[in-house]
Amino acid sequence: MAGNSQRPNRRTSNKKGAQAGSGGKRRRSLEGKGPTPPAEMRKGHAKQRAAEARARRASGAGGRPGQRQRAGKGGTNELVVGRNSVLEALREGVPASTLYVQQFIDNDDRVRESLRLTSERGGIHLMEAPRPELDRMTSGLNHQGVVLQIPPYDYAHPEDLTGVAFDVGEDPLIVALDGVTDPRNLGAVVRSTAAFGGHGVVIPERRAAGMTAGAWKTSAGAAARVPVARATNMTRALQTYQKAGLMVVGLAADGEMALHDLDALEGPAVVVVGSEGRGLSRLVGETCDLRVRIPMPGGAESLNAGVAAGVVLYEAARRRR
Known part of the structure; x- marks a missing residue:
């Protein structure tokens, strides 16, 4: 009968008896291992990897002695989607890292030519992917079974552009864009800079167009020959050019x-072009040594950045000849 067992040492209750002491183990376990180290000190943490990368750049790893480090990559990979867009990018020589093609795709002339150009150029990985994966990559855009991945642009440092000119024994001719947000305008300026003997283009790091696939296409291959630099602060970059002996000319x-x-275009100069609507920002305009207007007998109020830069660069090339 329950509770009336005659067997000795048999437990008749779930309640445990007295326990031996922990010997201080519990108290020691509460003491912990000290304060948590900062993220930069924790192995494998993203902030530690970023700190190591900054240290490598500061020490000049990978560069020639005395050479300024480049400004680095500009953001994340860009995706060009759609058969027409991908084919145009490949035809224009836009730098690409990977071409993704949908499994069991219905080939047409555009797809076949894209595959041929990818094979001929070399250096572009060809990957086959199921449609759901391409949908995920493009966030549901109509990719038509082909996606081209564009790596981030490797921007120069603003001071590298004067070095490009001095290395060939020429007076620097640089274009700085202030608040230009259309990549096609940027591409057009790069193309004009190459056509008229300029040595580079400077853009702000924020609130401005970058070297996207659209800018590459508009440049018609000139982006492979003309460096584009990115300035953290455009005003300070212009002041640095002034200290180096360049005349800063703003269009207004x-x-x-x-x-x-x-006459300043005959010597070392920076031509600053603002957006068509707002023009030059206040601080940039105040930093310019001269503010110059383009005479327009036809009565137009303004020109877009690409056209305005082309006009001034032509005048500089004419004077320098």
Whole structure:
């Protein structure tokens, strides 16, 4: 009968008896291992990897003695989607790392030519992927079974552009864009810079167009020959150019001097172009040594950045000849 067992040492209750002491183990376990180290000190943490990368850049790892380090990659990979867009990017020589093609795709002339160009160029990985994976990569865009991955642009440092000119024994001619947000305008400026003997283009790091696939296409291959630098602070970059002996010339509709009177283009100069709507920002405009207007007998109020830069670069090339 329950509770009336005659067997000795048999437990008749779930309640445990007295326990031996822990010997201080519990108290020691509460003491911990000290304060948590900062993220930069924790092995494998993202902040530690970033700190190590900054240290490598600061020490000049991988560069020639005395050479400034480049500004680095500009953001994340870009995706060009759709058969027409991908084919145009490959035709224009836009740098690409991978071409993704949907499994069991219905081939047409565009797909076949894209595959041929990828094979001929070399250096571009060809990957086959199921449609759901391409949908996920493109966030549901109509990719038509082909996706081209563009690596981030490797921007130069603003001071590298003067070095490019001095290395070939020429006076620097640089274009700085202030608040230009259309990548096609940036591509057009890069193309004009190459056409008229300029040595590079400077853009702000924020609130401005970058070297996207659209800018590459508009440049018609010139982006492979003309360096584009990115400045953290455009005003400070212009002041650095002034200290190096360059004349900073800003384009403005109400400029005090007409372009055909501007002798400064014969020497080292930076041409600053603002957006068509807002023009130059206040600080950039105040930093310029001269503000110059382009005479327009036809009565137009303004020109877009790409056209305006082309006009001034042509005048600089004419004077320098």
